[in-house]
Amino acid sequence: MVLAHDKTEAVNVVFSDRAVKRLVGKTATMLLEEIEDLAETPPSTLFPQQILDIANKDVTFNILISDDNVLINSTMYNATDAYLSKKSKSSTSETVEEILESTESDFGEIS
Numbered sequence: 001m002v003l004a005h006d007k008t009e010a011v012n013v014v015f016s017d018r019a020v021k022r023l024v025g026k027t028a029t030m031l032l033e034e035i036e037d038l039a040e041t042p043p044s045t046l047f048p049q050q051i052l053d054i055a056n057k058d059v060t061f062n063i064l065i066s067d068d069n070v071l072i073n074s075t076m077y078n079a080t081d082a083y084l085s086k087k088s089k090s091s092t093s094e095t096v097e098e099i100l101e102s103t104e105s106d107f108g109e110i111s
Contacts, residue, residue, distance in 0.1 A: 004061075011075045019061060019082035024050035058085035 004013045017027040024031065034048040047055075061082040068074035 004059075011077055013061065013063065013077050013079050015061075015079045015082065019079045023054055023059065023082050023084065026050060054084065059083065060085045 001012055001014045004011055015023075015028060017029060020026070020028040020031065026034075031048055031051065035046070038046070038048065059082055061079040063077040063079055065077070066074070069077065
């Protein structure tokens with residue numbers, strides 16, 4: 001799980017194995033095993049190199065909006081896929097706030 005944020009909002013995102021594999025070439029399960037191994041090997045490091053390589057980079061991800069997100073305003077989302085973002089003048093992206101506003105228009109006001 002990671003805390004994802006932009007200039008408007010922060011949400012918790014649980015990444016599926018597919019999303020993690022697309023970003024770093026390994027499944028989340030494989031990375032967790034590496035983290036356990038790294039913790040036991042001095043000098044201990046908290047994160048595998050694949051995670052450090054994507055730190056502070058922009059990532060675009062597809063999220064699943066569940067009933068809990070709509071009905072009880074849960075800020076926990078499941079990422080079904082993820083991509084390193086390629087910024088260009090022709091690309092557009094929605095902020096977290098814009099996504100939440102569009103969800104409200106589709107399902108009524110979220111309180």
